[in-house]
Amino acid sequence: MWGASVSTHQVEGGNHNQWSVWELEMAQQHASSAKDRYGHLSNWTEIKDEASKPENYVSGRAAGHYKNYEADFDIAQKLNLNSLRSGIEWSRIEPEEGKFDAQALKHYREYFFSLKERGITPVVTLWHWTFPEWFAKKGGFVKRRNVRFFTRYVKYIANEIGIELDYIITVNEPTVYTTMSYFEKRWPPQHGSMVDSLRVLINLAYAHKKCYRLIKKVMPSSQIGLAHNCSYFYSKDREPLPRLFVYISHKLGNEFFINRVRRYQDFLGVNYYFANRFIGTKIDNSAFPVNDLGWPMQPDKLGPLLILLSEKYKKPILVTESGVADAKDTHRKWWISESVKSLQFARKNGVSVLGYIHWSLLDNFEWAEGFWPRFGLIEVDYNTGKRTVRKSAQWYSALIKKLGADRE
Numbered sequence: 001m002w003g004a005s006v007s008t009h010q011v012e013g014g015n016h017n018q019w020s021v022w023e024l025e026m027a028q029q030h031a032s033s034a035k036d037r038y039g040h041l042s043n044w045t046e047i048k049d050e051a052s053k054p055e056n057y058v059s060g061r062a063a064g065h066y067k068n069y070e071a072d073f074d075i076a077q078k079l080n081l082n083s084l085r086s087g088i089e090w091s092r093i094e095p096e097e098g099k100f101d102a103q104a105l106k107h108y109r110e111y112f113f114s115l116k117e118r119g120i121t122p123v124v125t126l127w128h129w130t131f132p133e134w135f136a137k138k139g140g141f142v143k144r145r146n147v148r149f150f151t152r153y154v155k156y157i158a159n160e161i162g163i164e165l166d167y168i169i170t171v172n173e174p175t176v177y178t179t180m181s182y183f184e185k186r187w188p189p190q191h192g193s194m195v196d197s198l199r200v201l202i203n204l205a206y207a208h209k210k211c212y213r214l215i216k217k218v219m220p221s222s223q224i225g226l227a228h229n230c231s232y233f234y235s236k237d238r239e240p241l242p243r244l245f246v247y248i249s250h251k252l253g254n255e256f257f258i259n260r261v262r263r264y265q266d267f268l269g270v271n272y273y274f275a276n277r278f279i280g281t282k283i284d285n286s287a288f289p290v291n292d293l294g295w296p297m298q299p300d301k302l303g304p305l306l307i308l309l310s311e312k313y314k315k316p317i318l319v320t321e322s323g324v325a326d327a328k329d330t331h332r333k334w335w336i337s338e339s340v341k342s343l344q345f346a347r348k349n350g351v352s353v354l355g356y357i358h359w360s361l362l363d364n365f366e367w368a369e370g371f372w373p374r375f376g377l378i379e380v381d382y383n384t385g386k387r388t389v390r391k392s393a394q395w396y397s398a399l400i401k402k403l404g405a406d407r408e
């Protein structure tokens, strides 16, 4: 599969969930602290105006993808993409506790149907960090007994969607969510502790397993997994201490969560953005170029990461996200090209690679950073809604065509 990804809250527009409520509460504070947070970035003068406005931090209309999806799919099809990772927004399906919105369900049925009609395989995410406010008020995933609300929503989808879903991702990046929302307290609900953070992680593993079982009953041929954020850890030299740090980081960061759900995955979904190089006992990525968010870029480490995961878990792997914040489109082509080379290297080393799904199809709402980071293959003008295909996307499209032709 050659694809691209979006998530509901980041592109749909018009959502009302625990995130949209929090955005409004925080917008002013986020805007006035922009310099503290981004002043160190080399592109600060370019992003300053946008990042200092409260509107940047409110998802609002976003890219308007909820209404405009047909046109977006037309572009995806023209770009030769044969898969699209997108999702279902729980807060639209069940805006009030126990009351399911048939219109919202119909929307998603048509949405996935419309993708399939274009020969694009949907990879469907059931939860990408946002949920209805009533669920937040009950304490969200901190409480084990709340998991039943999530599984009830998933059961409703499985029973009622009325269209075969070939690939399903139950939850997106559990470890990132728990770290940001319950440990570092940078995302809603911004409270908690190490203990709560662990509790949420364990409850998400439990939720995944329950969903896996219940979806399999209704849609036995669906391939079910989750999207896990993994980094590749390595050391600059072969000294024992940094190698021990690499070992521990890989175990905790990459394997801990997968180990809890390993028998409940048809494939491993891997979101890849980072590699971390240890020099001594410290991570030092200063040798690598950075993207607009200041994240060091090492796309060539994707393959080595997949080799490790494949050797341990012996499952096919789908790269469910991988990409760069790059408003000027200077790094994206290089990122994709290096990623594909690295995937070829992984395949030669025995990894069964199901596909590469780039983040993102469209520019989107980048959570607490708001709209200024630009991840899209397609640029979105937020004033007019206009879409412009970036040069790197044209190049990706030609590459997909060529790789397809080489196989025939």
Ligand code: BGC
Pocket: 007, 010, 172, 173, 176, 229, 271, 321, 359, 366
């Ligand atoms: C998330 C996306 C996010 C992307 C870039 C991933 O961790 O799943 O929602 O936009 O990273 O930060």
